[in-house]
Amino acid sequence: MRRCPRCSELLWQRKFDGLIVDGCRSCGGTWFDLREFDQLLQHPELLVTVENSFRKGEQPPIRPQATNLCPNCRKPLTPFRHPKIPSIALDSCPQCRGVWADEGELAEIHRLLQPAQQPAQSPSLNEDPTVTKDLPIVRGYHLPEIRRASDLFDQILRGLTFISSAFWLLRENPRFLVPILLHMATSFVLFVLLALGIWATSGFATGDELNRWLGREQVLPIAAAAVVVWYLATVVLGFFFTGAVVSMVDAYLKGRPTNLSIALKDAFKNADGLLALAFINILVGWLASMTRSREGLSWLGRTIQTIVEVITYLVLPIIIIEDTGLVPAIKRGIELYRRHLLPIAAGEIGVGIVSGILSLVMVIGVTTVVVLLVPFGILSLIIGGLLSVVFAAALWAVNAYVTTAYHTCLYLWAVEYERAVAPEQVTVPAPLAAALV
Numbered sequence: 001m002r003r004c005p006r007c008s009e010l011l012w013q014r015k016f017d018g019l020i021v022d023g024c025r026s027c028g029g030t031w032f033d034l035r036e037f038d039q040l041l042q043h044p045e046l047l048v049t050v051e052n053s054f055r056k057g058e059q060p061p062i063r064p065q066a067t068n069l070c071p072n073c074r075k076p077l078t079p080f081r082h083p084k085i086p087s088i089a090l091d092s093c094p095q096c097r098g099v100w101a102d103e104g105e106l107a108e109i110h111r112l113l114q115p116a117q118q119p120a121q122s123p124s125l126n127e128d129p130t131v132t133k134d135l136p137i138v139r140g141y142h143l144p145e146i147r148r149a150s151d152l153f154d155q156i157l158r159g160l161t162f163i164s165s166a167f168w169l170l171r172e173n174p175r176f177l178v179p180i181l182l183h184m185a186t187s188f189v190l191f192v193l194l195a196l197g198i199w200a201t202s203g204f205a206t207g208d209e210l211n212r213w214l215g216r217e218q219v220l221p222i223a224a225a226a227v228v229v230w231y232l233a234t235v236v237l238g239f240f241f242t243g244a245v246v247s248m249v250d251a252y253l254k255g256r257p258t259n260l261s262i263a264l265k266d267a268f269k270n271a272d273g274l275l276a277l278a279f280i281n282i283l284v285g286w287l288a289s290m291t292r293s294r295e296g297l298s299w300l301g302r303t304i305q306t307i308v309e310v311i312t313y314l315v316l317p318i319i320i321i322e323d324t325g326l327v328p329a330i331k332r333g334i335e336l337y338r339r340h341l342l343p344i345a346a347g348e349i350g351v352g353i354v355s356g357i358l359s360l361v362m363v364i365g366v367t368t369v370v371v372l373l374v375p376f377g378i379l380s381l382i383i384g385g386l387l388s389v390v391f392a393a394a395l396w397a398v399n400a401y402v403t404t405a406y407h408t409c410l411y412l413w414a415v416e417y418e419r420a421v422a423p424e425q426v427t428v429p430a431p432l433a434a435a436l437v
Contacts, residue, residue: 002071004029005091005100007064011071013421014053020421022071023054025136028103030054031071037099041084047110049349052134053419056103063201072096081197085109129256130247130266132151133322137412138255141433142426158435165431166405169249170398175258176248176405180397183241187234194226232282237276239316243267249408253429266320276326277312284308313403317411336414340353405431 002011004024011022011031019039022031023045030050032040039047070093077100080092086107091100101109170176199205201222202213213219244263253257255277267274288304314337318329409432420426428436 001029002070003067004031005068005071005077006066006102007061008067009059009061009064012054012425014042014050014419014425015421016050016053016419017043019046021050021053023050025054025058026056026064028054028056030101030106032099032101033072034097037082037101041082041109041113044110044113044278047106047113051104051106051110053136055136055138058136058138070098071100072094072098078164078276085112087112089413091334098116112194122365129259129262130269131323132250132254132256135254135256136415137253137427137429139253140416140427140429142428144203162406162431163402165434166402167173169252169405169431170401173248173258175260175394176245176401177264177397178253178260179241179248180400183234183237184397186237186241187230190233194230198222198226235282236275236278239281240267240271242400243270243274243316245401245404246317246408249405250317250412253409253412270319270323273324273329274316277316279327281308281312313407314411316404317408321411336411336418 002022003009003273004011004027006027006029007024009024009026011020011024013020019036021036022033022038040050068091069075070077073093073096074093074422075093077091078094080090080099081088082090082099088105090105092098168299174427196221202210207214244260244267247263247266248258248260251262291304311333315326315329315333318324318332319326322329322332324332409429412429413426413432416427
């Protein structure tokens with residue numbers, strides 16, 4: 001195993017467009033074998049990606065010791081200046097001709113290689129806090145081997161394990177629920193505004209006058225149109241706020257601040273992809289409802305809707321984290337998941353079943369409360385109804401968070417697996433890791 005010349009920690013390997021690079025997760029330095037550094041200079045856009053894939057402090061050194069020895073052949077490194085970037089002092093091995101770059105030097109090289117007519121800018125991702133694509137996972141575990149789920153019961157247990165881990169994540173950072181709660185509040189406010197708008201067309205009539213107005217034929221189309229507008233707006237807003245949850249979970253797992261304003265900015269930046277995804281789901285939902293109303297075709301509608309929902313949750317993290325549109329996100333998803341379907345099989349069924357059980361509990365609980373409070377009069381029924389709504393809303397919010405967190409972790413795992421050279425170097429997000437061991 002190769003060791004870092006600055007702190008003696010083991011070096012990790014990652015793939016970058018066919019180029020395998022060694023880096024230190026303790027001091028943030030990078031090692032290039034013979035000709036690898038020249039290959040990287042031919043693709044300057046990769047310099048920042050490589051720089052941010054090995055972050056200083058990810059893995060605190062056990063016994064830091066600067067040896068200044070080549071990671072490959074253990075010969076002392078000597079100062080080296082590349083002809084393309086003579087102002088940067090690197091280190092090279094006189095025997096194997098490998099090159100060592102300390103933390104920050106690749107970013108500086110990237111800056112120097114920018115065209116002269118462009119103003120010099122630091123490529124640090126800190127300039128845009130919504131950009132996290134190339135940052136490594138810092139809250140995760142290394143799993144050399146993933147245990148296969150043996151049966152349905154094992155899959156359900158994995159779903160429960162992931163949900164318990166997701167709850168642990170939520171207890172540590174309850175801000176993850178804020179976008180979902182904002183979605184619920186916004187949908188309620190919009191419903192009230194539309195209802196007030198319809199009422200305003202009656203001149204704010206009350207009593208018998210209101211009843212007569214409600215009996216008019218033209219009122220029904222207005223109300224139906226208002227419901228359609230409310231539904232469309234609610235679905236679109238749902239994707240927007242779910243995108244914000246993805247952004248916050250991603251930021252947390254990568255050691256970034258879980259800031260609501262940054263998450264909303266991230267979702268707004270990718271509004272085109274989220275809108276496309278929302279309208280596809282609306283269209284599929286409408287088609288599914290049409291097939292369910294026809295005898296013998298209800299199974300087809302349910303199947304199509306389920307498939308689209310799964311694809312939606314798999315693609316949504318790609319849109320947010322990779323800042324891409326819907327079509328590129330679908331292509332990227334196929335590329336990522338076609339070789340890594342094990343975690344989907346390991347957790348998708350379990351999480352889905354447990355989420356379904358939670359939804360069933362919600363329905364039973366709300367129905368029970370309403371039935372028990374009927375004999376106690378209208379006031380008790382109203383209070384019970386409000387409590388049931390609050391309970392159902394809270395359970396729905398938690399359910400939405402769990403599903404979103406699961407697929408965000410799944411995407412991050414797939415990306416780590418894609419970049420890692422060896423299984424033992426794959427960092428699995430903490431909640432998902434707990435369900436896969």
